[in-house]
Amino acid sequence: MSLSFVIKEGFSSIGRAKLPAAITVAISFFALVLLGLFSTVSLSFFDVIQELRSRVELEVFLADSVSESQAVDTAGQIKRLRGVKEASYVSKDEAAQTFTHDFGEDIVRILGSNPLPRSIRLKFLPDYTTPESIGRIVPEIKRIAPDSDIRYNQSFLGQIEKNARLFTLLTGGIGILISLATIVLIGYTIRLAMYSRKEKIRTMRLVGATAWFIGTPYVIEGALQGLLSGGLAAGAVYLLFDQLLFRYEPGIYKVLEPSALLIYPSTVLLGLALGILGSTLSVSKYLRAVSKR
Template identity: 30%
Template sequence: MAKDKKYRKKKLGSYPLASVVFSVTLALFVMGLFGLLIITTQNLTQLIQENIEVQVFLQKNLSENEVVKITKILSSKDYVNKKAGVPQLALITKEEAAETFIAETGEDFVEFLGDNPLRDVITVKISPDFQATENLAEIKKEIGFIRGVYEVTYIENLVHSINKNVKKISYVLIGFTVILLFTVVILINNTIKLALFSQRFLIRSMQLVGATSSFIRKPFLSRASMFGLTSGVLASALLWGLLQLVSSEVEGMMELLHLEQLLILGGSLLLVGLLVGFMSTFAAIKKYMKMSLDELY
């Protein structure tokens, strides 16, 4: 029994499981957390951009056919945001606007004035591709020339602020992504190198008895690949558990995340764990195989 235990400790490729998996899982988990931050930020930004709209106020006393015609003209424009091929615009009649105002304020201004001074308005959601300040200015000008349109408005300061902040956030996220990815790769690489350090004399012994390089590498690379995949699965499971916990406390959290994005993130963690583990192990084994006996000590 003691002999078998001793043999297993010195078996080729058998470096510590728990410490390596724990370290790699932790590194991938941190990477996954940042990935969730990026996904959530992007989806929130997209949601904000999809709700940027232009208000098209119509002239008074237009017939129903004229209003429908203006609506069709706007629906055909490329700058109108579309979901599942449906143009995102809505007609709010002056009667609906008055009812909403009265419900919110509790004051019946129509009865007080004896008339409804509001206008019919068409709200047009603009595609994110056309939300640059100069594009919106052109869109405002173009819609203003449509017959039956009284005025076109949008909150220019808000749009400018959103565009400016989106660029800043994108640059910051790209920078942090590069730094974090580099850090994770270095951490996993060093963890595997330390784990393989205890195997350096066994590698030399195998070389001395005539084992080929591929024969020596194979068990190490197989084990490293298994460790990487296991760590990726554990990191993905931890992220999913954390998401369930957060979503139970923060209402609407899961609405900012899509299943396909989470699957891609999980697959990315598996791939990073597998590739970095494999490549780090390959590089470490190659290094120890080339070292002299004095250098091994």
């Protein structure tokens, strides 16, 4: 009976404070829409970063003294290094064909011989395609092939990592600020609701009601406000991406769609979590202050 009363009080609390609750839901809605948009763009950005990382290649140019069988064996040893996804052996003939394809000239016909070296072309697992990881792998490659010449686009890779870190700090900072603002707003609304019913709360404490019994309805109220805000925000993000963007910018929609599908339920759950957290903190603070009087 006590539990049913607590739950009923939580639902009825919103009805007794319609205007503050409506304002909180509205502002939280806009905050969560912003979070949803930022999160979708952020996830899509990191998908692009992973795609760029997957395109990074390192090429090991072997000495002319290395035979073809030795080159194939070297490629096998390098393939077993941690973080290496592919190690493809490129023969002198294949290198000449690539040159002809890229530059439209037959280097063998022009020079009368093939000066291009044998090489091993490497691709890495996404988590290892960073300047630090490749910097650790290069000495291992030199140990296996000491006379080799190792080349990769170090500046391009460094730029990818720099942009990824900058974007992470920017979006993470904005996300934290919006989340904190939502928590404070919901907590403030709950505190106002408790203050308006301070006489009732004082009476309940006098008759022996526990802090859990007094505070839970307000936590439920905050959870409902957060859940409603999250649900409305998820619906708004859906309309923005799956209706407007799909209709007017299908190219951008294809990039953002996989991330958006994850964001819809996450926005609802985030709203619920922020509502519970904000109301719990507010209730705890208010009840501690009351108990000291």
